[in-house]
Amino acid sequence: MSGPAAVVCGLGTWVPPYALTNEELSALVDTSDAWIRSRTGIGRRHIADAATATSDLAVEAGGRALKSARAHAGPGVDAVVVATTTPDRPCPATAPLVAARLGLGTVAAFDVAAVCTGFLYGLAAGAGLIAAGTAGRVLVIGAETFSRILDPADRAGRAIFGDGAGAVVLRAGEAAEPGALGSFDLGSDGTGSDLIAVRTGGSRQPYPAAGQAADPYFRMNGKAVFRGAVERMTASSRRVLARTGWAGQRPDLVVAHQANLRILHAVADRLGVARADCYVNLDRVGNTAAASLPLALGDAGRDGVLNAGHRVLLTAFGGGLTWGACTVTWPDIEPA
Known part of the structure; x- marks a missing residue:
């Protein structure tokens, strides 16, 4: 049980x-x-x-x-x-x-x-x-x-x-009550670990001695990440939607990682969801990485776009490479 x-x-x-x-x-x-x-x-x-x-x-x-x-x-x-x-x-x-x-x-x-x-x-x-x-x-x-x-x-x-x-x-x-997290789909592909990385500062490449070269900054292969984000978020979303029990109904709202507007539109198009039903707040906050999904949920609630009873699909893609999706029927709560 x-x-x-x-x-x-x-x-x-x-x-x-x-x-x-x-x-x-x-x-x-x-x-x-x-x-x-x-x-x-x-x-x-x-x-x-x-x-x-x-x-x-x-x-x-x-x-x-x-x-x-x-x-x-x-x-x-x-x-x-x-x-x-x-x-x-x-x-x-x-x-x-x-x-x-x-x-x-x-x-x-x-x-x-x-x-x-x-x-x-x-x-x-x-x-x-x-x-x-x-x-x-x-x-x-x-x-x-x-x-x-x-x-x-x-x-x-x-x-x-x-x-x-x-x-x-x-x-x-209880699994049947509003707010209960539904099915999760999580994945990773370490062969793409160099596509999104901070290369200096770990055990593979420690911070060098004074006078030696180092690259302590975040680096990303934008084109490859764009393709991977669209493909992986779409596939992951399809898998969880197939397991939700929503009887083939589309989600009321897609809240995806706020990386790029073109990525959000591409994922919505591939899922057969209207672009207007894929929430966007990156115009106001940009890409906030791990903070992206909860910030979007909060803004969607304050904007009146996310309401109690809405069927919500969450999905994201990030370094690692990592990706995932899950579903939730939104509860009656006020974002603070």
């Missing part, structure tokens, strides 16, 4: 106050608003100041999610999962610090590193803890300060990526 289902009962988001517009970015690197919008659909992205770390964003979003969940699940959680590519430090994980700063005591806390698919992997981990009976409530956070790992001279990277955080609270419940 399977264990309890993981039910979404709280949602919170946070972005740094400063939004860097395309016009402002054009004064810093060789680009333009027209160039950025035509290739990505992005108009601005939020950038954390020098005093703000990933844990700060995670605490803000996590605290809001806990507030949102209080009416449905009571105070506190039993575990914290932080999905991030930009932890405060290489060691230790960021999640224990976030749990402590949120006043959650000595709960289990760990990080998940799956780049832009990180939040989906984190949801699956949280759902597994609940199904196993290890936790009754789990706080899952996607948080990034991606601006810290971008090459200042890389006009493409600086145009695409921004900082932010989003979080959900999961509680143990």
Whole structure:
């Protein structure tokens, strides 16, 4: 007999106050608003100041999610999962610090590193803890300060990526109730690990001694990633939709990783979903990697696009390479 289902009962988001517009970015690197919008659909992205770390964003979003969940699940959680590519430090994980700063005591806390698919992997981990009976409530956070790992001279990277955080609270419940996470499909292909990478700083290529060459910045093969993102998110989405029991009905809303407007449209077209039903907020926040999905869910709720009872498909693609999808019938909650 399977264990309890993981039910979404709280949602919170946070972005740094400063939004860097395309016009402002054009004064810093060789680009333009027209160039950025035509290739990505992005108009601005939020950038954390020098005093703000990933844990700060995670605490803000996590605290809001806990507030949102209080009416449905009571105070506190039993575990914290932080999905991030930009932890405060290489060691230790960021999640224990976030749990402590949120006043959650000595709960289990760990990080998940799956780049832009990180939040989906984190949801699956949280759902597994609940199904196993290890936790009754789990706080899952996607948080990034991606601006810290971008090459200042890389006009493409600086145009695409921004900082932010989003979080959900999961509680143990029944599979048939609103908010219950449905089927997951997760995958990876390590033969493409060099397509999205920060090459320096790990055991393969440690930081060199003074005077030696190093590349500490994020690098991406945009064309190959574009093709992979469309193919993998489409295939993964088809697999979970085939297992949802929605009797062949299309989802009411697709919330995909906010990487590029052309990718979002291509995935919607391949799934036979109207482009208007594929939610877009990357024009306002850019690509926020592991924070992308929860930030999009929060904005969709505030925009009145995501409402209780909607059948929602979540999907993402990221470094690793990693990808995934899952389904949820949205509950009656207010994003904080």
